[in-house]
Amino acid sequence: MSQKLLQRPKVFGNLFAEVVRRSLCVGCGACVSVCPVASLSMVGDKPRLTGMCIACQMCYNNCPRSYFSEEEVEERIFGRQRGGEEETYLGVYRACYAARSKDEEVLSRCQDGGAVTSILMQLMRDDPGLCAVVASVDTGSDWLPRPVVATSVDELLEGAGTKYTPSPTLLGLRSAVREYGRERVAVVGTPCQIRALRKMQTSPFSPLRLAESVELAIGLFCMETFDHGRLIEYLKGAGLDPSKITRFDIKKGRFMAFEGEELVFKVPLKKMADLVRSCCHSCTDFTSEFADISVGSVGSPEGWATVIVRTERGERALDKAVKAGVLEVKPLGEVKPGLKAVLKLAKGKREKAEGSATA
Ligand SMILES: Cc1cc2nc3c(=O)[nH]c(=O)nc-3n(C[C@H](O)[C@H](O)[C@H](O)COP(=O)(O)OP(=O)(O)OC[C@H]3O[C@@H](n4cnc5c(N)ncnc54)[C@H](O)[C@@H]3O)c2cc1C
Ligand code: SF4
Ligand code: SF4
Ligand code: SF4
Secondary structure (H helix, E strand, O other): OOHHHHOOOOOHHHHHHHHHOOOOOOOOOHHHHHOOOOOEEEEOOEEEEOOOOOOOOHHHHOOOOOOOOHHHHHHHHHOOOOOHHHHHHHOOOOEEEEEEEOOHHHHHHOOOOOHHHHHHHHHHHHOOOOEEEEEEOOOOOOOOOEEEEEOOHHHHHHHOOOOOOOOOHHHHHHHHHHHOOOOOEEEEEOHHHHHHHHHHHHOOOOOHHHHHOEEEEEEEOOOOOEOHHHHHHHHHHOOOOHHHOOEEEEEOOEEEEEEOOEEEEEEEHHHHHHHEOHHHHHOOOOOOOOOOEEEEOOOOOOOOEEEEEOOHHHHHHHHHHHHOOOEEEEEHHHOOOOHHHHHHHHHHHHHHHHHHHHO
């Protein structure tokens, strides 16, 4: 039994003091999703007690930031712990590819190669009962991401593309199971959100219905996210109208905004350091180390996505998309810059976060 269970009960007050007040909360929504009496709500990107707490300890023990044993979760999800230099920084994995969608509609809407949307699209075609939790923004709005339960390819396409501010993804999982009554859910998330998902699946306080409904966890690479309010103010201060922006991107250390095909803003990322959320400074995970499949842009040529396959489920999902002809893949070793570029960023992020923790 985990040592944590032998200690005094940990309830929302403890979660608030140890995680939220210390600026460690990533805003994943897991605590809100698991509260059995619906006494928690997200206010902005933080949880707040809005009802009576029955001291069940669910919120504390399903939060990825209260405690997280990489070793225990690896044993449970992958059946082994990471080993060797590369896995120290990339997590357990089986194979790496460069991937690109063969679907024109996906290519016109996606961020990189459209690997995420294509894999989900094929999973849904093969199993119409499966839905996916993605992050969408309302057109013409101020780019506030919200979790959406996509039950159709159209909804998947609406969710395509990167939002560089957080979405409380685990609220989407709760909604898929409790409101849509779905038993098979694919979840897309940043590394911290995938950790929340795995904590929910492996915690002694696991919310079983939610945990068992997860068919596939697709993790995104992530170096950092911006605070939504500060990003919008910053863009307005630069003379932009956020509601007109159709796409954001980060490439080669530059943050970019587009209106249609037109590049309307480009700035070195380091000039935006003040907009980065505090919780990201202590984050060690670049490649979504606990996902079934991880996807990012670094490592592959422009227009392609890098895909790291970690589990048998992940392998099957990728295989289906390739066999159905919606996705093309090449071994990552055959493209430039390849895995060494991913490794460099992953190593830098882990060492920086671990360094700041001991400083
Ligand atoms: C906050 C953030 C930071 C990132 N930083 C890096 C980086 O530093 N280096 C790198 O190589 N790659 C990074 N990525 C990943 C990259 O931007 C692409 O998401 C990835 O390459 C997949 O591309 P795709 O074309 O296959 O995805 P698409 O087919 O376009 O699908 C993207 C999926 O991600 C979901 N999504 C978008 N934003 C969010 C969000 N905020 N929270 C949860 N889900 C979301 C969408 O709903 C969609 O389902 C980051 C992604 C995010 C969300
Ligand atoms: S009832 Fe349980 S999950 Fe809800 S706030 Fe209290 S301890 Fe947390
Ligand atoms: S579960 Fe997620 S939203 Fe809740 S306190 Fe922990 S990090 Fe924050
Ligand atoms: S840097 Fe870490 S904590 Fe911040 S959004 Fe990305 S995965 Fe989450």
